[in-house]
Amino acid sequence: MPYFGSEETVKELKRALSNPNVQADRLRYKNYITRVIRYMTQGLDVSSLFMDMVKASATVDIVQKKLVYLYMCTYASDKPDLALLAINTLRKDCADPNPMVRGLALRNMCNFRMPGITEYIEQPIVAGLRDKASYVRRVAVMGCAKMHSLQPNIEIDASIVNELYALLRDPDPVVVVNCLRALEEILKDEGGVVINKPIAHHLLNRMKDLDSWGQSEVLTFLLRYRPRSDDELFDILSLLDAFLQSAHAHVAVATLRLFLHLATAHPAVQADALQHTSGALLTMCGSISRELRFAGLCHVQQVMRSQPGLFAPHYKRFFCAYSEPSYIKFRKMEILVELVNDENVTLVLEELRSYCTDVSPELAQAAIAAIGRIARTYSEKCLDILTGLLALKQEHITSAVIQTFRDLVWFCPQSTAAVCQTVEACVDCPQDSEAKQALLWLLGEHGEQISSAPYVLEVYIDGLKTELSSSVKMELLTAAVKMFLCRPAETQDMLGRLLHHCIEEESDMCVRDRALLYHRLLQQGVEQTRKVVMGPKSDPSMSVLTGHQQEPVSQWVSNFNTLGPLSAPDLCIQTPLISSPEQPSNNAEEELLPVSKDVSPSIPKDDQEELNLYLGPPLSHESFERTWLDLEVLHRETLSYTRPRTTPDTLQAALQLVKIQTLAFTPGDTLPWKAYLYTRGNRTLILAELLQEDPDSEGRLVVSVKQQPPNQHALRGFVSILSSVLQTLNVDS
């Protein structure tokens, strides 16, 4: 932030600082120094005062020293030659009898970020490591890491590394933790600090001496240790048991993560640890600090991926408080949707219903969408509420309800009749284009069940000239054509007008092309059109695998207690999945999971290089189908062999081994034989189809892969993994 007249200010300060009268008056001098720091914080460039500040460092006043050091550390890299002038004073301070002065000088000297400094700091650091004051040792240990970062290419000094390893036994707990941190940085090219059995047990025994920050840091380092035997494992776990109940959220969560990590082979222990910590997690979700609340909620969501039932009895803890910010309310609603069961559904719905009239339209719409999600299981109760909301005749509510209806009909066809009845009875024409599209889709898709459908359509066709959104026009065309196919007498005339208008007068190319397409299609005859437009709604072979599956803990534990859950990288794959262009209603859902795509990839991931396939949250066959239909084939390859002649179980199990999920396949020997697969890896979702048309001879297996978002590297990796599995299976059989 450049200030007006900043040059004047700096000049004035310079004059004052070099004024002998000021220098003689301790308080006034210090006052000017304070002002320099204040301007520096505000963003003013005061580096030209460096010389004067160096002079000011020679003082017995510790406060003044600290301020000057802060200044010097900030500008040392800009003025390396001048900074060297300060070194002498600092080195002298490093030998001061007062340990506080020694530590202060050493810390700040190491903070000078300029290349030439190492030769001056090495000796004081080595001396500091053996200082009798723990304060100085702490500083010196961190100094080793700083020194290493100043000259990263120079060979690691083995004697310093050894000294640091030895200092892991230091009586001062902060020195111990600092040693771990410093070693981790210095040895980063070799995989960081080594946690072997003696070190691990030493650290475990020191746990109770550490403060909470040290504890959570050590717990993170211990993630690297693998116990040699089950006995050792359980010894460790019982040592750590008390920390699961720590009053500090960060310690409790770090302990939980370590538990889950160590007990990978003992799901019962993991479940037990989750049960134990659920209280702590719930407390975080009710913490005064809303940021902590948010972090707690995000982690509860992670746990629920494996144990959806764990928090169900505590569902009331996820009711939204009036004063909470929206982003917390959104998370709570997501959780409520997940933990609904037979016992709590009535109360949860009642609570969600009370959010639907919230003053924030986004929140109201999210609440309506949440009710829609619950409706997939408890349709009757939810439909009553949604219908009741229509009576409020409020724009944003009606819009959200219609969009929810459309999704509901798609996911849960048995509710079609009830939805159609409601739509028939109480829908006025919505105003926003999202809702218009949803309504038109419903009318077109289920026009035969809504007696007034053609008349509603007619209103839209008559109002076409004033319609601005081309997506609404496209939807209208589709709906009108579908309607014509099931109720030709009532629709023929208006369809003609619509096509005429769209072909002759429409300026939007897409709409015109769509109209022309339908026009030509209709010229082929009604039956032909019906085959195309009203084709089968879903592939009958994909009628398996619905419902929510519990994921193993290992799926999310590597992300637990990191920033990942707070920016929801896992969900960003799911979100675009549900809201394909034809299904814009899920916007509300998108707001529930506000994931910006540029957030997730930049979270440092350690597996950038190689492809790690994982299954991730299960994909329902509807969402698979929709994604499949939306995406382009990115890669098609004819393999040099036929489909494996193994039993379906073997195929499924073999693919599962390499983390590829089989969603559906043609049973038996029927041809054409198809199989649909999916997997995730390197932040993309990979969908694949295997197809064999003819019996044998020419009929090679064709694999088509789609991907979201595209990632060539992952795609190639996937194809090679898949083909090698299939090949192996072929050889075996």
Added chain:
Amino acid sequence: MTARVRFKMISQIFILSSKGDHLIYKDFRGEAGKDSINVFYEMVTALSGDQPPVVMTHKDLQFIHVRQGGLYWVASTKTNPSPFTIIEFLNRLAALTKDYCGSLSEKSVRMNFALIYELLDEMVDYGYIQTTSTDMLKNFIQTEAVTSKPFSLFDLSNVGLFGAETQQSKVAPSVAASRPIMSSRGEQGGKNEIFVDVIERLSVVMGSKGVLMKADIQGEIRIKCFLPSCSEMRIGLNEELNIGKSQLKGYSSAVCVDECRFHQAVKLDEFDTFRILKVCPSQGEQTVMQYQLCDDLPCPPPFQLFPSVEKDYVNRVLIFLKLRCDLPPKSTALNVSVTVPVPKGAISMSQELSSPDQTAELQPKNKALLWEIPRFPGGAQLSALFKVDVPGLSSASLLEVGPVSMSFELPKQTCTGLQIRFLRLSPTQTGLSQRWVRYVTHSDSYTIRI
């Protein structure tokens, strides 16, 4: 995966005012430029209300921030640390700033920026948290805190908290606890006091007929100690204190809580038998015990509402509210405010309130009316009639009235009934001028459906 290098360090810490002024900026590792402050401020102000702001990403830099005292407390990092650690650290930094500066505001941070730099310098080295304990820090902090005298007699920021009750003779002045812990000069400086506060937050959802649907209490015992060094303090809680759901309540007057958590420094050897906490409080504020009670309220909910909502004339809604305070007669609720959502499009309102100190106003922007009652004695019943004009009112619009939410403070009250029987310092502390025990219950969320 096991050999993965795990760095968890903070790159920069900065404190910004709500207008984006830089109050404090410290770069620990020199890996991110100074313009990241402005990047952060642009990002955080561009967010809409429904986007979670806690973690934000700009290129390879992550910002984690908390809001305290109207300020942004921000840590930036290039690594992927535990969000809990960073958030709790920033909260701790804010708490320490409050301890050392007396209060938490833009002004106090501005005035004490040298002190805060000094704190930060000792708390974090090279991006790694070193210590946050006052006992350790006080040896290193040399700067004297600068406090500002309150401008007016009515420093409203503090009055509400513990209630400026004057009926009882011995009530701690509300501003007594908001002063720097270290000041050695000044008129208040000499007082070596200890405040022990029992603070409960109540969250309640009531159904339409006064049925209690949800009731949670989150409580904590907080000590604020102004003594430079304090010997062991014994805090005696109710002898009949049951912990955990399993125990049978019977007819005893036992106080029940579901779960307790204690500060690391609390010694619990006498807790199981005598319900005594032993702690050596360090200077400043600390929470020694947190507890919670869920789905159960040992006392009747403090407020009952009897609403009636009718359509009057064509475009008018009549909302008649009868509000009863079910506290014991000697107690009083303070700063009671009642928010009633009204149908969309409400343009004006007239009201009949039962006393002149109450106020009510229509807030069309929030689609709600706000009824405020500064003092509400236990056992009393107040009623109010609101006539809200809504053009184009339909009968369905009446469904938009509700749920009602309330906020209030109950000084000298705990809903769980948790009490401090005694505070003993052993051996007798020299130089201690005053020990205060204060109770307060806040409404975290109090919702009544209509």
